[in-house]
Amino acid sequence: MSSTPHTGPGVAPLGNVAMCLSTLRRAITRPAHLPGIVVFYGPSGYGKSTAATVATIHCDAVYVQARSSWTRKAAHQAILKGLGVLPAKTVAEMSDQIAEELALSKRPLIVDEVDYLVERGTIEIIRDLYEASQAPVMLIGEEGLPGKLKRWERFHGRVLDWAPAQPASLEDCKSLAELHAVKVRIADDLLAQVHDVAGGSVRRICVNIARIEEQAQVEGRDVMDLASWGSRELYTGEAPSRRRNA
Amino acid sequence: MSQAPARHCSPAGVLTDRERLWAAMRELRVFTIRDLCRAVNTGKDRDAAISDSKAKDYLVGLVRAGIVDKGLAVRFEPTRFELINDTGVRAPRVRKDGTMLPESGRNRMWKAMQILGEFSTRELMHAASIPGAPVAYSEAKSYCGWLARGGYLVQSGERFRFIRARFTGSKAPQILRVKQLFDPNTDKVVYACDPEGRDDL
Numbered sequence: 001m002s003s004t005p006h007t008g009p010g011v012a013p014l015g016n017v018a019m020c021l022s023t024l025r026r027a028i029t030r031p032a033h034l035p036g037i038v039v040f041y042g043p044s045g046y047g048k049s050t051a052a053t054v055a056t057i058h059c060d061a062v063y064v065q066a067r068s069s070w071t072r073k074a075a076h077q078a079i080l081k082g083l084g085v086l087p088a089k090t091v092a093e094m095s096d097q098i099a100e101e102l103a104l105s106k107r108p109l110i111v112d113e114v115d116y117l118v119e120r121g122t123i124e125i126i127r128d129l130y131e132a133s134q135a136p137v138m139l140i141g142e143e144g145l146p147g148k149l150k151r152w153e154r155f156h157g158r159v160l161d162w163a164p165a166q167p168a169s170l171e172d173c174k175s176l177a178e179l180h181a182v183k184v185r186i187a188d189d190l191l192a193q194v195h196d197v198a199g200g201s202v203r204r205i206c207v208n209i210a211r212i213e214e215q216a217q218v219e220g221r222d223v224m225d226l227a228s229w230g231s232r233e234l235y236t237g238e239a240p241s242r243r244r245n246a
Numbered sequence: 247m248s249q250a251p252a253r254h255c256s257p258a259g260v261l262t263d264r265e266r267l268w269a270a271m272r273e274l275r276v277f278t279i280r281d282l283c284r285a286v287n288t289g290k291d292r293d294a295a296i297s298d299s300k301a302k303d304y305l306v307g308l309v310r311a312g313i314v315d316k317g318l319a320v321r322f323e324p325t326r327f328e329l330i331n332d333t334g335v336r337a338p339r340v341r342k343d344g345t346m347l348p349e350s351g352r353n354r355m356w357k358a359m360q361i362l363g364e365f366s367t368r369e370l371m372h373a374a375s376i377p378g379a380p381v382a383y384s385e386a387k388s389y390c391g392w393l394a395r396g397g398y399l400v401q402s403g404e405r406f407r408f409i410r411a412r413f414t415g416s417k418a419p420q421i422l423r424v425k426q427l428f429d430p431n432t433d434k435v436v437y438a439c440d441p442e443g444r445d446d447l
Binding site: 081 | 362
């Protein structure tokens with residue numbers, strides 16, 4: 001996996017954003033004899049949605065988010081809605097519609113929360129659409145997705161690339177601070193602390209950056225470092241422990 | 247390349263002039279400007295009719311972009327055009343010189359916000375920007391404000407949450423300007439223009 005983010009200006013230069021984008025681009029530019037499905041997976045909070053957003057916008061993809069209530073019909077209707085096509089009546093017709101539109105427009109399809117489809121056994125819908133259109137498809141799901149997909153052998157063979165989302169690095173943490181903390185500068189030592197307690201989660205880093213910025217504004221500081229932050233708590237995502245009696 | 251068309255797809259929602267022209271081109275495949283305007287202007291009232299010159303403008307861009315082929319000029323015969331590169335239901339956004347325009351900033355924001363779900367204006371701005379077509383912070387801010395008023399977003403502090411049930415379709419809601427002539431003596435709107443500012447490219 002190349003780590004050089006070839007993202008344009010305006011894109012948060014986060015590792016996962018670059019990875020998601022380059023993975024989807026690999027599916028788009030693949031030679032014709034290679035399969036066109038890619039899988040991007042990882043624990044929640046790793047910034048998969050942000051990465052998916054950038055990939056969708058940059059590659060002009062069609063994005064849908066699967067839901068637990070999705071029947072075959074609902075899945076097709078949702079994809080057609082994303083494509084801006086008036087849905088036909090039957091599932092078979094809708095499947096043709098989607099395949100035709102994807103093939104003509106050459107747009108990639110991104111399906112988020114694929115775990116729902118796998119659990120319901122309706123993942124074959126996506127394979128059908130892929131087979132009929134040969135459009136690049138990106139599946140996004142939780143950590144255990146590759147294991148779950150193994151059950152569908154016909155599916156497994158059509159995957160070009162498996163891209164695991166990476167935990168947020170210290171570099172990511174710095175970029176996030178630059179992006180989000182516009183009113184205060186957070187010193188490197190405090191950022192390192194934020195990175196340590198986050199356990200790789202972009203979401204926790206963001207919560208903490210917001211918290212630090214808020215506190216800094218209350219105290220009227222322009223810069224917040226580890227010393228001035230002191231022993232105040234940082235958000236770790238764990239439920240608060242029982243208060244001990246002092 | 248003119249494969250026998252299996253016409254399954256028609257676009258959803260209200261169509262702009264260009265989208266109507268595009269839908270007619272996909273239907274006809276081979277056409278003159280006259281054919282095109284006749285196909286588009288059936289059963290419409292006079293005001294909504296698309297003029298020849300508007301159709302011509304769009305065709306010039308499409309020909310230069312290699313999407314439509316312009317037949318050889320034959321004396322005393324109207325030029326025949328042929329759709330050679332059908333790119334799906336979405337009307338291609340071409341400039342007159344044949345270069346493609348990216349999706350509009352609002353469309354990109356509309357798309358980004360349903361994926362992000364929960365976001366700040368700044369995050370949305372970054373997510374919706376692409377090289378060569380950035381979204382301005384002020385534009386993101388005012389658009390989010392309008393969508394919040396329309397009940398598409400819920401605002402809490404600096405952050406917004408997208409209401410998924412309000413995802414009405416792939417086209418971004420548009421902010422229109424309405425000009426009215428108002429007489430304060432009688433407390434009446436005497437005259438109202440058609441709303442301006444619809445995404446009409």
